[in-house]
Amino acid sequence: MHFVGIDLAWGERAPSGLAVLDEHGRLLHVSAATTDDTVVAALEPFTRGDCLVAVDAPLIVVNETGNRPCEAELNRDFRAYEAGAHPANRGKPEFRETPRGARLAARLGLDIDPVSASGRRAIEVYPHPATVALFDLPRTLKYKAKPGRALADLRAELLRLVELLESLETAATPLHLRHAGPWHALRDEVATAATKAALRRTEDQVDAVVCAYVALFATRRPLETTIYGDGATGYIVTPTLPALLPPVVAEERAAAEARAAAPARVAEPVARAVRQYAALQPTLVEPTRRWTAAIESLLDEAGINYLTVTGRTKSVASFAAKAVREVDGRPAYDDPLVGITDQIGVRVITYVHSDVAAVAQLFADQLVVIDDRDLGEETASQGRFGYASRHLLVRTARDDPDGLGDHAASVQVRTVLQHAWAEFEHDIRYKGTIPDEHVSDLDRRFTLAAGLLELADREFSAIRERLRVAGSETSGLDGSGADPADPRISGQELASFLSAQYADAGWSRSDHYSWIAGLLLELGITSLDELAALLASVDTGALIARMGYRYPAGAVRRLDDALLAIFGEQYVALHGNAHRTDLLRTRLERLAGDEV
Numbered sequence: 001m002h003f004v005g006i007d008l009a010w011g012e013r014a015p016s017g018l019a020v021l022d023e024h025g026r027l028l029h030v031s032a033a034t035t036d037d038t039v040v041a042a043l044e045p046f047t048r049g050d051c052l053v054a055v056d057a058p059l060i061v062v063n064e065t066g067n068r069p070c071e072a073e074l075n076r077d078f079r080a081y082e083a084g085a086h087p088a089n090r091g092k093p094e095f096r097e098t099p100r101g102a103r104l105a106a107r108l109g110l111d112i113d114p115v116s117a118s119g120r121r122a123i124e125v126y127p128h129p130a131t132v133a134l135f136d137l138p139r140t141l142k143y144k145a146k147p148g149r150a151l152a153d154l155r156a157e158l159l160r161l162v163e164l165l166e167s168l169e170t171a172a173t174p175l176h177l178r179h180a181g182p183w184h185a186l187r188d189e190v191a192t193a194a195t196k197a198a199l200r201r202t203e204d205q206v207d208a209v210v211c212a213y214v215a216l217f218a219t220r221r222p223l224e225t226t227i228y229g230d231g232a233t234g235y236i237v238t239p240t241l242p243a244l245l246p247p248v249v250a251e252e253r254a255a256a257e258a259r260a261a262a263p264a265r266v267a268e269p270v271a272r273a274v275r276q277y278a279a280l281q282p283t284l285v286e287p288t289r290r291w292t293a294a295i296e297s298l299l300d301e302a303g304i305n306y307l308t309v310t311g312r313t314k315s316v317a318s319f320a321a322k323a324v325r326e327v328d329g330r331p332a333y334d335d336p337l338v339g340i341t342d343q344i345g346v347r348v349i350t351y352v353h354s355d356v357a358a359v360a361q362l363f364a365d366q367l368v369v370i371d372d373r374d375l376g377e378e379t380a381s382q383g384r385f386g387y388a389s390r391h392l393l394v395r396t397a398r399d400d401p402d403g404l405g406d407h408a409a410s411v412q413v414r415t416v417l418q419h420a421w422a423e424f425e426h427d428i429r430y431k432g433t434i435p436d437e438h439v440s441d442l443d444r445r446f447t448l449a450a451g452l453l454e455l456a457d458r459e460f461s462a463i464r465e466r467l468r469v470a471g472s473e474t475s476g477l478d479g480s481g482a483d484p485a486d487p488r489i490s491g492q493e494l495a496s497f498l499s500a501q502y503a504d505a506g507w508s509r510s511d512h513y514s515w516i517a518g519l520l521l522e523l524g525i526t527s528l529d530e531l532a533a534l535l536a537s538v539d540t541g542a543l544i545a546r547m548g549y550r551y552p553a554g555a556v557r558r559l560d561d562a563l564l565a566i567f568g569e570q571y572v573a574l575h576g577n578a579h580r581t582d583l584l585r586t587r588l589e590r591l592a593g594d595e596v
Helices: 036-046 069-081 100-107 127-135 151-170 181-192 196-220 247-264 268-302 316-323 353-366 375-381 416-430 436-473 491-501 510-522 528-535 540-547 555-567 575-591
Strands: 002-007 016-021 027-033 051-055 120-124 225-230 234-239 308-313 344-350 368-374 390-395 409-415
Touching: 002 036, 002 196, 016 036, 016 196, 027 036, 027 181, 027 196, 036 100, 051 100, 051 196, 069 127, 069 225, 069 234, 100 120, 120 234, 127 151, 127 196, 127 234, 151 181, 151 196, 151 268, 151 316, 181 196, 181 268, 196 234, 268 308, 268 316, 268 344, 268 353, 268 409, 344 353, 344 416, 353 368, 353 390, 353 409, 368 375, 409 416, 416 436, 491 510, 491 528, 491 555, 510 555, 510 575, 528 555, 540 555, 540 575, 555 575
Parallel strands: 002 051, 051 120, 344 409
Antiparallel strands: 002 016, 016 027, 225 234, 308 344, 368 390, 390 409
C-alpha cells in the first residue's frame, strides 16, 4: 500500500508538492508538478493499487459563504497554536465549480468519503495542525513567506521542520527519510535556498511529506486521529492534539513513549548539547557552503584532478545519534559540542589513490591541519580490507578573508571506488537489520569486494601512469578530433603536450585544459609550436624554487604559473582571469625578483 501526500496549489501555474511513502514509512518519491496532467502522471504508478492520498486542499465545499463546519471545529482547537484553517466557500473562484483536489481524486479513481472502506481513497489534510499535534509544538513553525519575515528566518524554520520529520524515524509509526536519496537532495535545496522563491519550491515538497505521513499515521493510529467535519459538508483529517486524547489513549501513549525512551535515556549534558546544536545548526549552513567553495577553489588553483566536491551540515538527528554513543559503558564525548568535529563536512572524490595523497599534501600546505587519519592505512595495518578514506580536520587562519577561521571542517578524501564501497556498505547495513545467520557471510563478501576494489584502484593508477609516460614520449598530436572552427588549441592536444612538458606533474581536470586553452587564445597563442617556443624561455627549476610547491601541482597549474611568470600583469588582466586577480597577484609577488 502507498501513502501519498499532495501539497496542492490553487491553480495549475504554481508548483504542487508530491510525496509517496511505502507501507513501512520509507520515502519512495518526492517532487513538484504544476498541471493536473503532470500531477496525475507522477502519481498514477503509486495509486493503481491500495493507497491513501492526503491532499492539502479542500475536497468538498458546499457552503456559499464563510467557513465550512470542519474549519470552525478545527479552529476552535488549534487557533491558540496559530494553526487555524482559512475559510473555503463557493464564493471564491477556485471553489465555484468542483474543487481541484476533488477533480484530481476523480481522475485517479479515488473515493473521497472520509469513512469509506475502499482500498483506494483520498482525504483532506492540513500540515499546520498536523505538525503541532505530532511534535507537541507551542505554535506553528513560521516557514511560510509573509511580509516582514526574513529569508534566513524562513529557512531556519523550514530546516527545523525537516529535522523534526527526520526524528520520526524512531516514532511508534516510523518515517524513514535519512537513507532516501531524494530527501537528501531536497534537504540540501532547503539549506542552500538563496531566495524566497527557491525556498517556496522546497517548502511545497516538505509539506507533501507531512501530508503523506498524516495518511500513514491516520491508518496506523486511528484512535489518535481526529476527523473534523463530515463527508457532506467537508472534513479535515489530522493527528489529535495530545491534550485532547481520550484518557485511555493518552495513558497508553505515555506508557509507550516511556518504554521507548527507557533504553535510550541520555544524561542531561548530552540532551543539553543536542538542544544547543539544534539552535546552532542553521547558522552552520552558510559556513558549510563557503568551506565547500573554498576547497573546490584550492583544488582548482593547484590543478589537482578530482571528480566532485560536496558539503553538508550535520543534521541534528545525526548529531544526537553520535552524542549518545558510549565506549566501554562510558560516554564517548565529555562535551559533544566540542568532541563531534564533523558538524561541517566536506567530501572530495578523486579518480585514483595518488590524487588522495596530493589533496592531503595541498591541505597541509594551504590550511591548518588539526588531525589527519588515513583509515585505509589503519585497516591495512591490521591485515584487513575494508573502509578506506582519508579524514582530515582542517581550519583556515583566524584572519582569513572568507571568515572561516572560527569554523573547522571535517574533510573526507577518497577515490571514486572507495566511495562506491563505503556508500553501498552503509546503505546495506543501515537500511535494515541483517539476520544473525547472514552476518558472517555478508562480512566476508564486503571484505572480498573491498579487496577487489583496492586492486582495481591500483590498476587504474597503473593505467594512468602508463598513459602519462606514453604521452610524454609521443606528445605530438595531429589534431584529429579538434573543431577546425575553434582557434584554440584543443584540450586533448594540450593535455598530451603538457604531459611531455611537465612529465613529473599530475593530471588536471579535463575541463581545466580547455579553460587554459582559452587563456592562451587571449594571449594570441593558437598552436603548440608557439607554446613550446614560449615555454623554452622559462627556467623551470627557478620557477619551481620560487613557487615552493609542497604538493604535486597539476600540469595546468604548472603552465598557469609559467604564463604568469612570462606575461605578469598582462596575464592577470586577461578576461578569463577576472575571477582570481587577487590570487594571481599574490603568486606574482612570489615570482618577483630575478627572471625565471
